[in-house]
Structure formats: structure tokens, C-alpha cells
Amino acid sequence: MRVSGQNVHSRRDLIPGLPEELAMECLVRVPFEFHSSIKSVCRSWRTLISDRSFNRERRRYGKAESLLCLVQPLTSPSLVNPPIEGEVSEKKKEEEGESHQQQQLQPPRVIGTPLYGLSVYNATLDTWHRVAIPERIPLFCECVALQDAGKVLLIGGWDPETLQPVRDVFVLDFLAGEGSGRRWRRGKPMSAARSFFACASVGSTKVYVAGGHDDQKNALRSAEVYDVEKDEWSTIPPMAEGRDECHGFSMADLGFCVLSGYGTETQGQFRSDAEVYDPISNSWSTIENVWPFPDLSPRGRTAASAESAGDFRGCRLWCFVDSERQSEARWEIEDDSMKWKVVMETVRLPVTTMTSIFAGSLSGEAVAMIGGGGEESGTMMKKNGGKWSHVNTPSGFSSLPFSYSSIYV
Template sequence: MELIPNLPEEIGRECLLRVSYKAHSKLKAVCRNWESMVSSPGFYHDRKISGTSEQCIGLIQAFVQGKSMKDKGHRAPSYGLSVYDPIQGAWDRLPSIPLFPSGVPLFCHCVSVNQKLVLIGGWHPSKWEAMRSVFVYDFSFGSWRQGADMPTLRSFFACSVSPDGRVCVAGGHDDCKNALRASEAYNVEEDQWEILPPMSQERDECQGVYLDAKFYVISGYTTESQGRFERSAEVFDPSTGSWSRLENMWSVGGCPRACVVCRGNLYFFQKQGVMQYNSKENIWGVVDSVPDSVSVAMCATVWRNKIFVSGTVCNGGDQASYMFDPNIKEEESSRRWIAVNRPQYFSGFVQSAVTVEI
């Protein structure tokens, strides 16, 4: 049976490859041929190879409250999962998790694996209790499924995705605020967790990135040193299955929340400026200033060799977002920062951001 009547098979396939991800779940309902094609991993591989895939930014973002709700002043914000398409300038909101119709778990981590967004951990939206839960949103189905729980109950932990698609987590703290050394890895496709060796020390509020095919767990603090961030980092090498310690890696100090890797370079965004890490010298250097409107409570993610940065001018202030291009020369710095238009409905605080290719 032809994919599209009166069209050669390859032309029909090319047509379907160009359909926006928003309609993929509807494509499956047309006929079995279309359902089989869209459900196959080869469909998204071919979209990527042919240049028809869509790279969007997923954001854990506070719902915008009405004025009457703001005036009450006592209601904690709820968060949903927004999707921003920088090419189209379009914003969208993903459907709620069936178990949590009022919002995603607070402080959960969000990562991208293949054409899926994975939410890990966080706090129960109404009970404010730490959770082990994993939820996976599959763009090909347009729906959520619940994954296997994390083996270790943890909050404010390091989290990043390996080149082979494993989600690695480490550190954080348990429900008694004890900092953790434990680390684990999650295989999204097989829905299985693997226990990894523990780090050399406990690290709460650490940051995870993959750099040079290794899992870096940056800074954090111990149970006894609440809020005093370590200068060291730990590096997990999947090829040896072991950790190594990197002293004085975090010389910039403070919370390492807004760290991202772009084109093999590690960047950190803070009020004092954009910092770039030199792994050979184990030092950081300032490469640019940061716009005042995003200088507080920043988060960042890489999109097509640029870096999407979101933040505010002060705690509780208006939110703003920019696209930062580290490839533009310093003398043309005025072109490095391009403001992103955010409609009022999507103007809420951005807790975290991640890029997903669909």
C-alpha cells in the first residue's frame, strides 16, 4: 500500500518526514502504514539526516498567575513543561502528567534522550515530599509514561546525558537533608537503572555535565558545610567505570547551576559574566558580560551551537531570555546576545531548560 496515493514511496516518505512534531501522534491515527513508519526509530533518524528534524527547547516553567492570585501572595507557583521553537518563534505547552494534572514535580530534572523528554525526581507538587519518580514524554506518541523509579531518593542532584543516551545522576541530598555520594545511570529505552560506584565525597546541589565523554559532577557541599560550595569536582569515566577527583576545578565559587557544554567547551553564566573553562590549565576566564535583565537565577541550554539563557534582573523580578552566540568574535559582542520574545502566557520563571531534537 502506498504511503500517499499516486506518489512514489520515497516521495511520500519525504512528505511525512517534513510534518511538524505537533502532528506526529495524529499521523499514527491515519493508517497502519503511517503508524508503523512514525513509530520506527528510523523515522527520527531520517528526519535528522535529511535536515527536517526540529530542535526545540523544553523549559520547566512557572505558570503565569493572574493578578488576583498574585495579590494573595501565599500560593506557591506551579510548573509546567513549555516548548519553544526558535526557528518559528513559537511557544507551546505540553500536556500535564496524568498523575499530576496541576503541575510537574517541583525542582525535578529535565533531560532529553532521542525524541523524548525525561523528568527525574523532584518534590511532590502538593505534599512537598522528595520523589524517586521518572516520567517520560514521547513526542512520537504525544503522551507521558511512567518510568522505573530512581533507586536512591534524592533532591538537588547532578544530572546529565551520556553520548550513548544514558541519564547519569549523582549526589544531592536525601529526605533528611543528608548529602549523598551515590550515583546511578538510567537507560530510557530499557527502563532500567544501573548502580554506579559512589563518588569520593558527598555533594549536595552539585551540577552535572558531560565533557570529553566523561560525567563531571561540579562542586556541591557536604552535610556539615551547608551552602559552602566545594572548589573540587569529580569525573566519572564510563570506559573505566571509576571516578577521579579534580581539585580546584570550581575556582569561580558559588552555585554551579548555569553550566553548559557547547562545541566541546564548558561555560558558566553568572552575574559577574560568562565564564569559559580551560581544562588543560584547570582555570576559568571571563569571555563576556551578561545582560542585567538575566543576571540572577540563570539557567542555560545549548541550541545549534548557541546558548539559550534565561534569568531575571532580581529575585522575583520580570523574566527575560536571550540567545548567546559564543562563536561571534569579542569585538562584535553587541551581536552575541539576541533577545528572545516571550509571550505573556510564557513569561513565568524558568527553572531549567533542555534542548530536544524531534
């Protein structure tokens, strides 16, 4: 049957001779790693696969791949004379005409700091790889994903040479550009340098940060929000309390929760409360008695569980506890405005309190990296149906991560 030119143009004939729906079903089945190749087949395929709606179609058909992005320390560089902990290299008093006064203004450089990299575990294909990044990423940077935008961000942390907090923002676009994505760019820096802060994506384009500490190890109250599409930071009102080593979560894609942390004078004594930012009222409210472990950081011990349904306004979290620690199985707490709720459910790890762990979530399931740390051997485990099982973890990917995020592609 002859088809008019207008109909051909409207359908774009994704695959000649096949209805558009069937052609789409074929294309969404192509693994993400081959999107580079199929983009070069024809203009209509390039246009389709480069559009963010294609990623949504892959999810609708159940063909999207689930990726876990981990900020991990790599093997430390070899040193002829390794420094004592805290020792820094001495600087020449006169070098290439530089004055002594100029040298004093520069922060000292630390010898032999570890390199950090971004590792990706493809849970759908059970494969690992490391993303090539053209420059050294900050130590202890926060990793956060924006699913609808198809982007993973690395924010803040420490300069790898001076160990000072930075304002850096790196944006990795999985869906744009040539091939299967992974195009890096530097985003606009934060207004304040910070590390060990709360961070979470809220909605489709925004990332909130709050707390952490500055270059003097002072706990911060300040907070700001980044619009990834506009590449702009905006300051929001500060929290009521300074919170270092706090943890951030999205409140049903409506608000931003900053969990626990500690103040400047109470280092290591983790607060039991949380603060929630409401973008509509542009204000913070407090949730009391939500974190019951004063000796335990919520970082690597809490993670968002499956997405909340209906009109629930808050976040549902997993609280990962060691097998010997006593804790309630589940607790619910509301904020002082009675608007937001945190629901915490205990997940018991198959380890004792002496084991190093970092736990989180992936595709609605609990995951945990157990052991690891530096060059030591570690392993990842995944909980499915109430049972923990080991995930194949190559030795080059076995160190405990500092932060993580997950994204479907």
C-alpha cells in the first residue's frame, strides 16, 4: 500500500515496514551501551534516542537498566617516603621568582592523598565499570542523581591536594551528546565551600544542599538550591542548627529533609532530630526524635526505600543496623507543623558492629558494601525477598564508597 509523503514524515519510519509502536518496542530493548551505535544509523533514530522521553519509554516497557553510581577511593599512589598522617610537604621559600608572601597565602599541599573515582554498577547486566573523568574529582564529594534530567552530579568535598572544602560541581549527562552519554561539564560552583553536607534531588531539575562544615571545621547552617537546567544556585534560609555529617532526603519530591548531624562543639554526638525545608513557605520545620543513635552517623546507614504512593508527604527510609544493635522495627515521626512525616523501617545487616559497612538502596532493594576500605577486599550484598545475597564485586571496585546515587537509563 502506498503511503503519502505526509504520513511518512509524521511517522518518520523508525523501522521501515513496521508500525511505530512495534518499532519503538524494538528500539527500547537495545542495551544502553549500544545507543552510541544506533544513534548513527539515521537522523530519526538519533532524534528519538537523544530525547529524554525515550528514557521514559524504556522505563515504561521495563527495559531501562538500573545503575548504581559510587564515589569510591582508588588505590593510593605509590610513595617513596610516605608522610606521617597529617604531615604536609615543605614548600621552597623562593621558586621561579615567587615571593615568600605569596607562598604564605597558598594552602599547603598534602602528599599522597588517595584518588577518588566514580564507579558504576549495572544491576541489570551485573557489570562494573569506571567513568573516565578528565580531572581529579574532590575527595568526599556528594553524588546525587536527577532521574528525569538523566544527570548525575558530584558536588563539594575536599580539594585532593590541599584537603580544603571546595565549591565544585561536576555534571554527568547520561542521555545527551554522542553515544550512550557520559558527557562531563563543570556546573556553576556553590556559593559556599562545604563538605560532609546533606544533599538530595527534589523534583526533576533541582538539588538542595545544607549543612556540612567549612575550612575551619565549623558546622554550617547555610543552605542553597541548584537548578541543573539553568545552571544557577539560589540561597535559601539557613537551618535552625549547624549540622555537620548530616544526611539529606527528598520529601515526596516536594521538600528537603536534613537528618541528624552534629554541631561544632559536639563533634561526633549525632543529633536525634531533623529539619525539613518547605519551598512553598520558604521555611524550615523540625522533626524531633527521628534518629535514635547518638554514636552512629546516618550516612551510609539510611536510604530511601521504595517510592511513596498516594498523597503521602514525607519520606520512607530504611535504617540499616548491625545484627547486634537493639532498635525498633519501625517508627513514624511528624514535624512540628504536622505537614511532613518520616517513616523509618529497620533493615538488619548480616554483620556485627565491628564490620565496616556502607548501605543504600537500588531499584527498590536494599544494598550494602561490607568490609572494603582502601585496598582491602570488600563485597557488595543485595537483599531480595528477605534474604541477603552476594553481588559479584571485582577487586578494583571493592573499597567502601563515600556517597552514591542510582539512576535508570
